[in-house]
Amino acid sequence: MKTGNALTYIWEGCYLFLVAVIVAYSWLGYRLDALTPLPMALPVTIVVAPLCGALVYLFIKSMRRAFYACIVMCCMACLITMVFMLRPSFLGIGSFRFDFWVALQFTVLMALYIFPFGVGGCLSMNYLLPE
């Protein structure tokens, strides 16, 4: 029983990570549109966060858990973006301090947008398809 629970948590963790990758890329693809082979338009970026929030709810199907899972997913997305932006520093290019502030600004802007939209998507899906 415990092994089954652990596997479910691992599965959920992996699922949240995959959703976080999509959310992180939607922001990176929009902000770094000139550098990416798959640029994101602003409307697509705006739609992705609530859609991903809704996907988190559909997977968990429990409002309380889905809400917290959505917060965790948004944190993961911010972390992925932060690591992406700090990659040049990890490779020894430029100064870490400069890159850190650029990455922080980039990530805070992203957080301001994805947290409300992501949670909003989760709540909306709960309204449309109750537990």
Place this chain on the structure above:
Amino acid sequence: MESRNRKVILTVVVAFFAAVCISAMIPTDRNYVEVNRAFHGLEEVLVNLEIVGEDTVLLTFQFSNASSLELVLENVQFNLYANREYLGNFDRRQKTILKPGETIVVVEAKIHPHYLPRMQEQLASSRVNWFLYGGSVVELPFERRTFNLEISEGWVST
């Protein structure tokens, strides 16, 4: 069982889109690292200053491009001083490709007749401290995005 099927379907759908995102993220990361390498690693050094004729100064710059990108030098512009005497503002608007490695760029500074006596006066002294201050505009190979590189160089001719 129904719940399990739903979860499997959702996982497959999300994994597909995540795979698309990761495959786009890899070249984006490569480009982002190279842009940073170009931005932080591009250096410019004045390697020679030569006086040609009565009124022309030839300045030779060496640009070192540490990235693997082919950058375009759009413009070089600077103020030139000889022993703190202003000799004019000069620019070179000819586009030059800065390939990975080093590229030599020569800028011809033709002194305006108004400043010519000032320069002759300084050249008559035994030692001339040249100083130039300005910048250059460098274009990245992505949608004509540019950044500026500061130029602050000195040269002593005796």
